[in-house]
């Protein structure tokens with residue numbers, strides 16, 4: 001940490017002058033003071049919040065990492081993007097205390113207009129601001145109930161839509177997230193179209209048909225009074241699953257047949273990450289609502305639901321104190337402008353494809369790599385025991401994550417049961433993207449070689 005920040009911390013919280021600023025020390029303090037959440041402290045050291053530029057971050061020991069997570073798709077512009085400091089200074093006189101839901105302000109109106117203009121569909125749209133992805137989903141659910149007068153929803157397995165209230169009821173990602181909590185919503189569950197693991201084979205069209213037929217059967221059995229179909233346009237937490245375009249198109253048709261709304265959860269896949277503003281555009285589908293968060297706030301809490309107007313007919317139905325206060329809206333407008341000015345969506349499409357092509361060719365001979373898949377800068381590598389059985393291999397996946405972080409100094413994340421995901425910042429350069437691929441491939445080779453060596457020893461032991 002730089003001296004300035006240590007002095008600042010010391011001024012705020014006296015008694016820090018003699019403490020060792022090491023990961024071990026601060027992890028011990030974190031374990032005592034922070035309630036258990038989603039941190040994996042066995043893998044990730046404490047980040048030095050005073051450094052970091054672009055896709056490079058540092059831990060307290062001074063190690064430099066190539067970041068392929070962008071903070072779980074939050075820092076689309078990387079760390080300290082060009083011009084951000086000057087911009088933050090220019091907006092420092094904004095009144096921060098007047099939240100947009102109670103008092104209109106110009107920045108949040110402009111942001112709503114800009115956001116609505118990015119969404120597909122030739123119909124009038126409006127925007128509802130929130131402070132998180134789960135709350136963007138809650139908003140969509142409440143609006144769908146109001147619009148249809150119904151309360152039953154369709155969601156998929158796997159699916160991740162958040163950890164609170166209605167959003168949690170739609171989530172089916174890991175049992176631990178739901179166990180013991182009553183579910184607040186009636187949900188008809190169907191299999192997400194996941195060609196690599198589709199029971200009837202890997203053909204994308206057949207897989208889409210399978211999931212859609214299953215869904216239609218489930219609705220007939222469980223209730224046709226569906227308010228909304230909620231779907232990730234590209235599955236994130238469940239293992240970076242790219243659904244066939246026919247699946248998303250079939251959901252649009254099903255929603256229309258039922259008189260339900262189609263809600264695209266783009267909290268992870270949106271904001272240009274997949275090479276289009278919204279991942280659902282790859283299927284040429286216009287949903288009735290899009291949920292967005294993560295990258296939208298440029299690192300700060302901001303979510304939104306973009307919906308077919310009017311989302312709510314009656315006033316005072318729904319609101320959030322901190323949503324779209326003017327300073328946050330200005331930062332978000334900066335993010336949108338930066339993405340467009342620097343052609344970052346095109347970068348995600350082109351470089352993302354080149355990275356996946358290289359990963360596929362470099363890892364082609366590796367039996368434990370089941371599949372490399374994704375769109376743009378949303379990439380997943382699924383690990384299996386072997387390609388014939390496709391048995392999940394979480395042990396190998398976890399060892400590769402550790403190898404990446406500890407040895408290759410490559411910051412990556414797990415996803416689903418045995419997938420590793422790469423979510424590079426949209427500003428990633430070709431050199432950085434290819435360097436990440438090289439480091440990743442090295443980690444995979446080292447870990448799979450040791451698996452093979454162990455298997456040989458086991459086979460030769462009488």
Ligand SMILES: Cc1ncc(COP(=O)(O)O)c(C=O)c1O
Pocket residue numbers: 131132133134135137160161162163232236237265266267268269293294
């Ligand atoms: C697709 C999707 N929806 C919703 C959420 C929840 O967002 P938040 O953590 O901001 O509530 C996430 C978070 O990972 C997500 O990936």
